[in-house]
Amino acid sequence: MLRVTGVTGIDEHRKGCKQTNLQPRFLSKHYQYVLAFIFAVENINNNPHLLPNMSLGFDLYNALPSEAKTLENCLIWLSGIGKAIPNYSCERKGKSAAVITGITWSLPAQMGTLLELYKFPQLTYGPFEPLLHENNHFPSVYHMAPTDASLPIGMVLLLLHFHWTWVGLVASEDMKGTRIVSELRGEMDRNGVCVAFMEMIAVTNRYDYPMHLNYILRIQDSSASVVIIYGDTDSFLGLIFDRWNRVVTWKVWITTSQWNFPSSEKMTMFDTFHGTLSFSHHHREIPGFKHFLQTANPSKYPEDFYLGKLWFIHFGCKVSESDCDKLEDCIPNASLESLPLHEFDTTMSEWSYYVYNAVYALAQSLHEILLLSVDSQSIGIGNNLKFQPWQLHSILKNVHFNNSAGEQIFLHDKRISESTYDILNYVSFPHGIGLQVKVGQFVPQAPRGHGFSINEEVIEWAISFRETPHSVCSNSCNPGFWKTALEGKAVCCFVCTPCSGNEISNETDMDHCFKCPDTHYPNTERDHCIQKVVTFLAYGDPLGTALACTALCFSLFTAAVLGIFLQHRDTPIVKANNRTLSYILLISLLLCFLCSLLFIGRPNMATCILRQLAFGVVFTVAISTVLAKTLTVILAFNATTPGRRMRQWLASGAPKSVIPTCSLIQMTLCGLWLGTSPPFVDRDTHSEPGSIIIECNKGSVTAFYCVLGFLGALALASFTLAFLARNLPDAFNEAKLLTFSMLVFCSVWVTFLPVYHSSKGKVMVAVEVFSILASSAGLLGCIFAPKCYIILLRPERNTLMGIRDKTRSAGR
Template identity: 50%
Template structure:
């Protein structure tokens, strides 16, 4: 006889004896029962189809609604990080409905089904699919399998076959699977971390174990002693509270100690429903018995008034002897609360069932599931339950990368992009740091950026400022030498006025980099570009004027009266203001349309915000630079053509070389400037200003200073004439 039926019989014996011992419940009556294997009373979970009273007029469902069971299981999965689970159901209405509800609950919770095994009810059909179902569960990588369906079915056959073939999983199921046996041992225990079962929450029945153990077996025609031995396995439903009173309670206590403890034998859901069904019958009879007409009890026996009895039973609602509310009317029936238990197997074949938590269908969101960590540790020896995932958790600094064609739970982990972080595990997308922050090396936290400028206190800023001041002083020294020796032939021969203009403009050119150093503001940004453009235009146009004067001086006779007139009239002196005026017009257009402004650069240097001057219109900047370049090319061309003119103090060669240096600096500047960002752009521009200015100063004036200071014997008019008008043989 199946153990399940043993439980029914023991429960019926227990409840009928308890009712018969209470004369106030059904006065002048006692109840008996008979067991017929071919015509059982049916027990199982609540089924919506059976609520049709037109089709089933005399069927009453004792079990509470189980509409919250899928959500309760999903809550447990989320608690233990079981994102990748298998599902095995029976191919019937309840199984298909559970599958539909379960899929609905896992959506949006990042949970996935590794497989779904739908076990056919027909044995022949099952035999054709058994091998496929077995391979499916063996080859999948999940650690957890959810089971839903009736025992004593093909689903139970599958389990027994899987047990024989050695499949070990964490099973999650309902309490009716607690006592499935395999050669006398509980099958469900064959698992590397036991099983988790959900049972309807109810109070414990007092004295249940004692009554069964002390039952007078001689008055019953069935072998109760065998039933009693087969059903008795240890139960620790309140082990947590009991351990508080036991000084030697720990997770590794021997089984002999358990055997000495008086743990209650808990009823599963079906037996508890049977317990309530008998009491419902008794309370219905009691209500009819005490139904009064004119204050007198009815004399008619309840069983003789069947329609009224069934009507009474249909609307029955009562508090059973252990304090639970029992409702027969399906319209007022509530969703069940669930006790969550863990079942472990020991080598001797004994199993221990420990209540580890509870799920409340009517608790507040997020507070419906309660799991006792102490009870888990007591039951399993550890508070850590193995996870069941398709892919390992993406740690901080990584994001999930979905694999095409695979379930949402199967993914790869890729590092966050530059300046993005993930500060939680399993993030779908990394979060970009705010503009004033940057990602740390691990990419799990945003750090505040440091504000940077090319400051005088920086080593590089200090070096550039010192260079600028040194060249300024050197230029002033050269100007002083020229002023002191202004009446010497070499100073006069190279247009003394233009030399002074060029030296003064170079002095300010060397001071120009100081505008690029320090904390910028709008005025500073505008002055940077205007000062640079105008001063260099004056310097280059002065070189152009000096070159033209040299050409006109040596070719005045050959070029005729027009050229001599230009030389005498001083037309070359208008070159400087004219060229400068054109540059001023270009700068005015620039400032009027899109002037420079203070800007920030958050991307050029990691961890820093650079405050710098934005040039505004890039087009205007390159127009100004292009105009300056055209003057340089013109000066270089004219100087190159006049390089071989005879004269002791002819500076055409030096002007040519100075323009060559100037061109080289700024041609190199353009690609380097475009390839740098942030503070480096300012450094490149400052260095180009200093290098090109130093090139003009060194190439044009150092040879003259050499003659003035170190070779004064060459700086005499007589030597010039002698060399210039050397007689020919």
């Protein structure tokens, strides 16, 4: 017989019949590991294809929370005589092959220190612990559980899914707890999750009740609604929660399968851990295990003291007076399946699954040794397999098989092998009824963003939560706001600041706002950008229509005045003021009115260039014509003085040469403007928040102001000369009219400059058009309106006799 030793923790050693009359602390979940162990051994012994003609036996030893007791049991097992004698081994019929240990990582570490001296294989079904493999301190220890390297990632993904950014951490203050907390905090920091508090529960000070109370109060009073617990209920961490006599229904607990939820006999919906979410390595149900538990009873296994204790406690049994190992008067058809969840759970746990696999891994390894021994004909007398336990290592490291559930089992490379996590929701009900419902899954090997899934609809939260709980330091910032960190606080604690300027935020809890494109502008809530409307001074706009109609009306008036002057060209009033210059001035004013139409409508490259050239040249002709008229008046009066050469200048037409000269200068400036930096079509996206204004960019601002400055100089010269000649006597002297017209003209353009620069968009264009119309209208009205009045309404004054009478009146 080959023997496998199982080490677990259930309760104290049996101490006679009187012990049975008491109800000791009995960890039923650990007893399931024992039954899984027995179930696996029986299956192997009943399998004719595995270890044929041999049977697998076992020894069971209790693992108490004491290093001394653990090592003592280990020595008793090695000695084989029920007494701890170092380096002594009693010859037995069966031969011990290996040891299976659990459930905490400290147990294989404690035993490994001793067993490593003998190279005994040790298979541990507890959580994977990298510390056992560091520096190759325990080469004989094999883990059945996959690594938990991705557990912090899965937990943080769960937090991010529910937007929990303010979380408490509770862990045992040992190497494993410190390591997992360090990894968890690193993952939380990388994903913007903050630690509201962190409690590292000391593994010492077991009876320090004031310290335990402080732990409880800090956890209970924390503002965090979500608390991550890493540890198991058999540790001092579990002891603290076991003494928590308060019901806390305003916390969401996140933990692992090491935490034993049904630990209280008073299970209700007001249980502290009702609604807990836990991570458990995915495993399948072993066929036949539930039936095995249903049929297990003291009569089937009379040597099982713990099974008899369960029957005695829960099924009304009595101890036989003649034999304290025999039970009488038990409830008929009693079964472990009828026990409440907090007493015994018939669903195979994760750790029982690993116990089952550990037994099969050893059986497979022993089978390999058996096959090798048959080949080398090294089987001893009585078909006893001769081997040393250390010979199992080479086979265990490469063992690979499919268990009865159809899953592949292998022990090599466990440090990089990770299985799928099931996310379970613990729900407790009265009368010991409790369920762990699968609500999600985390697959570490899946591509990023595809490995985590959860069904919120089936989750049962703690009774205080009517909806999905919130756990944040600061309420989320809605779209339109951004998070502003608070000095000295965690990054999860912030205030919400509205986006400013042309910026928006279109998601919750954005770290900063971002600007809208130039073609868009933010809406009132500043949570999305709106397409700007393309606009310009169009003919369809009320303002554009009014200006265009005004320009056309004045053009018609100018044409009408020109027609009147042409019709009455031989009358004294038309002749007296140089009718050629009058015609030129009227034509130029007509063009001035018409050129304003180039400023209205959608700009293009042609209109942008033409509007500025037309404006500059046509106005230059108009103002230079006024200057020529002024010079003509001055020369006409001064030419009457004997001995002066004024008459020659007047006769030679010198005043008229001002027009081409000034026009040539202005055309040269315009040519330089077009040659260096001509006007072009531009888009103004900033002047009006909701509009993109299509406009003509001046190109060279210097050239624009040179053209405008030259016009101003001409206007100032004309105004000055006209002002000096305003008192010259004559019936039809234009000096006063020219003075007043230039005063109006200069006033309009002086006012234009500040208004133009303070305007934006199409209003700026409208101001320029208005200034063109107003100044042109001023010249037309001030110079030609009085003359048209005489021509049309006072024709008697438009004669030579009328001129003489007017001259006499002016002379007196």
